[in-house]
Amino acid sequence: MPRRRPDNSPLEIFDQIKRLIRYNSMAEEVTDLLLLLTERSFQHLRQFDISQLNTKIFNKNYVSFMNAGASSRPVNSLLFRDLDSVKQLVDTVKSHSLRGGLSSAEITCACYTLVVSFACVIDLTNRGDKQSPGTLFEYLIKHLLSRDLGMLPSERIRVKIGEATITLTMDLIFDLSITNRKLHVAVKTSTRERGSEFWAHQRILDQAFEGEFVGVFIGLGETKLKVYPFVKTAKWGIYQWIRLLP
Secondary structure, three states, X not given: OOOOOOOOOHHHHHHHXXXXXXXXXXXXXXXXXXXXXXXXXXXXXXXXXXXXXXXXXXXOOEEEEEEOOEEOOOEEOOOOOOHHHHHHHHHHHHXXXXXXXXXXXXHHHHHHHHHHHHHHHHHHHOOOOOOXXXXXXXXXXXXXXXXXXXXXXXXXXXXXXXXXXXXXXXXXXXXXOOOOEEEEEEEEOOHHHXXXXXXXHHHHHHHHHOOOEEEEEEEOOOOOEOOOOEXXXXXXXXXXXXXXXX
């Protein structure tokens, strides 16, 4: 029997998003739940101490939330904003004006704040859960693109290779029938894990469909936190996929 989450906890709200987005990634209820999730995550983070981290990366500043000697993942303090940035993103998504309503930098910071606030809560309260933060990142991008493009994505495509036909499972496929083009969107939490998978899939699509697919990679590259407060590597970015549209 599934373990019941505490009411209105970040994980319980995450479970609601998971159930809803399977059926309709465009639903405005998902938008509201993403904001509620961030609000609950911020409430949880207020009880934790914040530690400044040292880094060798020029012009970068990182902090970590601390709880009884345990540390969250490093947080880029230049990208991590307050709750208002996420509220602005939510309002823009609801008004169907994502492209013109906010700048690329504002969208990036809001998305970073939404995902990382939840991830830090998981790091400190449910340390065995390595999957939920990455899944939330995928859900967020799926929701934003579905709302902006006005269509639901597919996750599988049939490809003929020689005499055989195979089915490939991908993150997101959007069929832009008006422009006779398709978007192949890969959403990866870390380029260290399965980032290369995107390039292999795109190569297959290029060969099978002769340039019909535009490939878009959206990645969240995590920093590594060692035993002592030192950040070894750092990379995070939501790429401005809008410019890649036909």
